[in-house]
Amino acid sequence: MRIGNSRVTATEVARKAGVSQPTVSLVLSRNPKARVAPATRARVLKIAQELGYRPNRLAQGLVRRRSYALGVIVPGFDNPVYAAVISGAEKVAAQAGYAVLLCEAKGSEVVQHLEALRDRQIDGVIIAGIAASTLPAAALDGLNVVLVNQPSEKFSTVGSDSLKAGTIAAEHLLSLGHRRLAFLGPADAIPAFRLRERGFVTALRGSGVSLPSEFLHRAAATVAGGLAGMRALLALSERPTAVFCANDLMALGAHKACSVAGVGLPRDLSLLGCDDIEMAQLVTPELSTISLPARELGARAVRLLLKQIDADGALPPASQLLAVKLVVRGTMGQHTPAQSR
Amino acid sequence: MRIGNSRVTATEVARKAGVSQPTVSLVLSRNPKARVAPATRARVLKIAQELGYRPNRLAQGLVRRRSYALGVIVPGFDNPVYAAVISGAEKVAAQAGYAVLLCEAKGSEVVQHLEALRDRQIDGVIIAGIAASTLPAAALDGLNVVLVNQPSEKFSTVGSDSLKAGTIAAEHLLSLGHRRLAFLGPADAIPAFRLRERGFVTALRGSGVSLPSEFLHRAAATVAGGLAGMRALLALSERPTAVFCANDLMALGAHKACSVAGVGLPRDLSLLGCDDIEMAQLVTPELSTISLPARELGARAVRLLLKQIDADGALPPASQLLAVKLVVRGTMGQHTPAQSR
């Protein structure tokens, strides 16, 4: 029974049930050490049910010093990977009775969003795609934090094995016979991307293959960036025979650039992405990529965060690293000397 | 100055400034009818600044009976259109000091999420991609609601002209000479999709072109659904020469199905989507589609919602309809009799 926006309060339930407000609270909070007679309990529950009573979570939050709300900050929704992370996070959070306050922010906006989240007394925050090290230390001070896909000493993290992703990319392309390999990465220092790069470069070096500076191209971590980047690589007098992109959006842009330039995949060039977003399967030939459990990342981030919250910040930072997997589709091919131009 | 999670309260500011808590509140709430001496005001502001005081929004919400939070409910993040709507909504909301509580829900889950949002005293809710008519009336009772992309008598709405989209699709394909047109739509009764369908079908009828039942195919509103749907259409003894899809995800699935089946776009078949998601430009040939301002939809939805909230629900439902635009790319072609199979 609700009229307009006004809601039934515990006091009203109490009055109708002939008890005091605290008793209602005791019945509903299921506190084990609270002793309340079975008959009273039943009566209160019945009335509460009838009136459709639901506790006001603002009031609850005020007194419990807990809002049962989490912040989630991502740099943008245009990347399906973040959408998947959010989806996984929201699901677990909702099941646990937590709300998700979503923020889209880059650069210095992040700090303001964090302050706004603090004002709302969030119990914790999940940050994906934004380097925590670029934030002023005070911004995260005293907050329960879980970082997604970036290593950290100071905060808990949940990530996919980005370094390994780079290694896998290099090793697989090398095994196909490629020796002129390029990396297409983002201009911003996004931790996961840097690790993919490092893994790739390190594996190349380890195999005695050099990566000339013009084969390490930086652009925005978007489709447009990948497009421009690949265009630049194709303009080189000595083209690479294989390109590894820091993420699938860039790879799809690169894919497009090849298609426009008449460069045949995988005949003339091998292309490898990272993330395994749905769209990778829609282009022709289908994009080979390195798969990563984005939804699971979001889900685990929330579980870890909730654990920290329950421990009241007394837990040391924990880290989880999930495995990545090479997904071979249609954009990678054997390299034979005859093939080079 | 913050220690751990504990925050500076108005009372502490008051004590340090040698005034009472209400005075601090008066100074900071900038109430025009509140009279406070300039000197006092300056002192309070200075101390508040020094201590880094920020009002607790839970407490504020409790007494003001307003949480400055909005709910946003979408059926899934896998569709980039919703991501864009959310992005537009979040930006405007944040600028106005409102938080966005994000929910991913379909079917009956929606009701539970709405209840959870009520418990948090949200000031209003935006619903996209979920038919309000399928919800029990009580679920939205007494809430400030703005629906995205679905018409309604009862609630305010912000939408793109879905009916027109269908009409445009039909007219353009007809003008290209097509007479055997098919529609690929979702199985669920999602309002926007239904309108696109109706506009399409009506325009066909108006031109004396019939739409046989096997040319009206229903499947899930996803890539997989579009793929399966197109496969079914291609299996017909009399294939359509042009297919209009309810959204781009389905169209991309259909695109893929054609590519797999060796059906040349646009030589053997013309394909038209709706939404204009980024990925439409990544497939080859690029997907022709009908563009719709998804971000703007989200932004306007919030603006409208805020207006309603400020009016305290005393406003009659308002509706905004934004224009859609045909974007001609590579998947539509002229139909000549010689081309038919």
Place this chain on the structure above:
DNA sequence: ACAAAATGCCAATACCTATTATCACATCGC
């Protein structure tokens, strides 16, 4: 039967802010 223990409920209070009504004081008009 009586002290001791357990039970069941409530009064009081805290959480933090916003708002209304009120009070003390100064100023002003005449």
Place this chain on the structure above:
DNA sequence: GCGATGTGATAATAGGTATTGGCATTTTGT
């Protein structure tokens, strides 16, 4: 010099819940 007006701050209270301590009442133990 005195009522009237205005100013600047505060006391009191509300908003809805959770929690502690305590008070009656009943039950238990011997």
